[in-house]
Amino acid sequence: MEETIHLYHINDLHSHFQHWLQIKNFISERKKLHREMDEESIIFDLGDHADRFHPYTEALLGKGNVKLLNELGCQYATIGNNEGITFPYDVLDHLYDEAAFEVIVANLYGKDGKRPRWAHPYSIHQTKKGNKVAIIGATANFKAFYEVLGWQITEPIEEIARAVEAVKEECDLIVLLSHLGLETDEQIAESLPAIDVILGAHTHHILHKGKMVGRTLLCGAGKGGTYVGHVEIGLYGQGSPELKTSLYDMNNQPPAEGTDDFLSGLEEVGQQGLSTVVCTLPEPIESAWFDPSPLAQLLADTLREWCQADCAILNAGLLLDGLEAGPVTMLDLHRICPHPINPCLVELTGQELKEIIIQSRDPEWPHMPVKGFGFRGSVMGNMAYSQISVPDRHHIYIAGKELMPKQMYKLAIPDMFTFGFFFPSIKRNNTKKYYLPEFLRDLLGFKLAELYPDS
Numbered sequence: 001m002e003e004t005i006h007l008y009h010i011n012d013l014h015s016h017f018q019h020w021l022q023i024k025n026f027i028s029e030r031k032k033l034h035r036e037m038d039e040e041s042i043i044f045d046l047g048d049h050a051d052r053f054h055p056y057t058e059a060l061l062g063k064g065n066v067k068l069l070n071e072l073g074c075q076y077a078t079i080g081n082n083e084g085i086t087f088p089y090d091v092l093d094h095l096y097d098e099a100a101f102e103v104i105v106a107n108l109y110g111k112d113g114k115r116p117r118w119a120h121p122y123s124i125h126q127t128k129k130g131n132k133v134a135i136i137g138a139t140a141n142f143k144a145f146y147e148v149l150g151w152q153i154t155e156p157i158e159e160i161a162r163a164v165e166a167v168k169e170e171c172d173l174i175v176l177l178s179h180l181g182l183e184t185d186e187q188i189a190e191s192l193p194a195i196d197v198i199l200g201a202h203t204h205h206i207l208h209k210g211k212m213v214g215r216t217l218l219c220g221a222g223k224g225g226t227y228v229g230h231v232e233i234g235l236y237g238q239g240s241p242e243l244k245t246s247l248y249d250m251n252n253q254p255p256a257e258g259t260d261d262f263l264s265g266l267e268e269v270g271q272q273g274l275s276t277v278v279c280t281l282p283e284p285i286e287s288a289w290f291d292p293s294p295l296a297q298l299l300a301d302t303l304r305e306w307c308q309a310d311c312a313i314l315n316a317g318l319l320l321d322g323l324e325a326g327p328v329t330m331l332d333l334h335r336i337c338p339h340p341i342n343p344c345l346v347e348l349t350g351q352e353l354k355e356i357i358i359q360s361r362d363p364e365w366p367h368m369p370v371k372g373f374g375f376r377g378s379v380m381g382n383m384a385y386s387q388i389s390v391p392d393r394h395h396i397y398i399a400g401k402e403l404m405p406k407q408m409y410k411l412a413i414p415d416m417f418t419f420g421f422f423f424p425s426i427k428r429n430n431t432k433k434y435y436l437p438e439f440l441r442d443l444l445g446f447k448l449a450e451l452y453p454d455s
Contacts, residue, residue: 003129004039006030007175007231011046011201012080012223015054015065017266019225021256024072026228026248031073040127043073045101046201047080047139047179048223052087052439053338053376055270055331061091063098064269070100076123078105078137078177080201084153085145086340088437092151093118104137104177106159109152122163124171131235134167136160136195137177140202145342148436156180161192168194173233173241175199182220189213196241197231210245217243226250274331278445279452287322287336289381290366295319295336296384299440302447304386307345307435309412311353311388311398313360317370317381318414318440328448337441341374344415347431351405354396356423357388373416386412414440 008027013020027043034041050065052058057065062083069077077099083092093110096103096118106121115121125133138156146153164174174195178185181203189198190213197217200207205220206227212218221229227247234242256262287295296316304312321336348356360383368380387399396403403409415434417426426432 001129001131001235002237003127003131003235004037005127005131005133005173005233005235006034006039006041007044007197007199007229007233008041009044009046009199009219009221009229009231010049010225011179011199011221011229012048012204013045013225014048014051014082014223015057016051016224017054017056017068017263018259019250020068021259021262022250022253023225023228025256026250026253027072030230040129040131042125042133043075044177044199045069045074045077046177046199047078048082048201049077049080050095051082052340054266055274055334056266057270058334059270059273062087062095064266066096066099070098074101076102076104076125076135076137076177078179079103079108079119079139080179081140081142081145082340084108084139084151085142085149085436089150092149102135104135106136106138106163107141107154107156108139108146109154111150111152113152121159122167124167131173132171133173133175134163134171135175135177136163136167137179139179140181144432144434145436148434157184157188157191160188160195164192164194172235173197178202181205182218185218186213189216189218192216197233197243199229199231206247207245208247210243215240217245219245221247271331274329274334276330277327278330278333279448280327281323281325281448281452284325285323287316287319289316289379291382293319293382293384295322296381297386298447299337299444300384300386302443303343303412303414303440306438306443307343307410307412307433309345309410311409312386312412313357313383313388313417314414314440315365315380315382316384317366317377317379318375319381320377330445333441333445337439337444339374339376339416339440341440342415342438343435343440343443344413344418345433345435346411346413346418346426346429347408348411348425348429349405350403350407350409352425352429353398353409353411354403354405355425356411357385357390357396359423361390373419375416
């Protein structure tokens with residue numbers, strides 16, 4: 001049946017709420033316009049809406065983000081890695097209890113090997129004029145993290161292919177909600193041409209006019225709520241659907257009345273929810289990015305102890321500020337260490353460890369800007385070492401003993417060092433052990449409560 005269908009999508013908001021009321025107003029106006037024109041509109045979120053760097057998300061453990069999506073009128077969503085691997089198992093398992101939208105993720109299974117009750121591999125959306133839109137969802141395969149938390153994550157392309165086979169005979173369109181990244185989206189478009197539209201996320205790509213791969217339209221709307229994506233689909237006769245896509249820049253939309261009060265309200269909820277006192281410090285603990293940092297040293301030592309490692313390294317840029325004397329709350333720990341970064345342990349030879357230590361002492365590193373990998377700060381900062389000493393260029397000591405090239409060592413690190421360009425030998429290492437769901441700020445809180453038990 002002939003029809004015009006409009007898809008609106010947001011992705012990778014990462015709890016950046018500055019444009020949220022503009023997004024809400026824009027979506028509301030567009031839905032009203034399409035109703036008046038007797039056209040169908042469908043609203044999607046593609047994951048990483050919740051990011052625990054924001055105190056509102058942290059305090060409510062993502063439930064507030066779900067409430068905001070309900071208010072937006074979201075109809076279908078998939079999960080991103082921030083929903084999938086930064087919350088404890090039971091928190092994610094109940095995150096969508098109050099969701100007014102369907103959660104679509106084909107490649108996630110629970111501890112029992114069954115699909116979670118709240119997640120579906122696909123859904124069939126029937127328009128008012130009777131056309132059927134199959135909606136499939138999948139999320140990035142962070143297998144090591146999901147398994148530690150208790151989830152089972154499977155190969156997304158294989159799951160998507162099974163879903164396509166299940167729906168292709170009963171639908172007029174197939175739309176994929178992909179939190180997989182642009183490169184994977186391109187592979188999917190080439191291997192599964194039955195998919196008409198891929199709404200993409202995870203790699204924060206911006207495709208103003210989309211990208212055609214074969215007969216499949218790929219879309220991407222950046223990150224942080226700057227853009228709302230729009231796909232207009234024309235179903236006319238028996239031919240292929242007519243596809244047009246565009247991005248709407250929220251910076252060019254009218255300011256939303258009440259934004260300041262809205263943002264202040266979210267902050268207030270976060271502050272109240274994180275007001276629990278962890279300890280009371282008799283004196284301040286200073287932090288510095290480019291000078292010796294007592295707080296970074298304390299965290300490095302705590303990381304080593306937590307992972308039962310021989311030694312540890314971390315970058316001082318993980319701590320955005322120090323702690324004043326007096327009561328220290330969960331909000332204080334969140335403020336100075338907002339990153340969703342977990343402890344990690346790797347086993348390597350002394351020679352490999354030596355190379356990592358030498359590389360970490362690169363004089364250009366402290367001032368290097370860092371983005372992504374869970375890091376929510378600005379720059380790397382100096383390295384803080386635990387049980388590592390380098391008195392001169394010819395000697396390295398681990399726990400007071402000279403490093404032996406063929407001996408095996410256990411090194412504790414922030415998990416961000418296992419990604420990207422930081423340390424290739426760590427990225428390649430197959431012994432990585434991730435500690436979840438604790439973040440580095442949790443470790444710091446445990447240690448402070450232990451050191452100051454009478455607070």
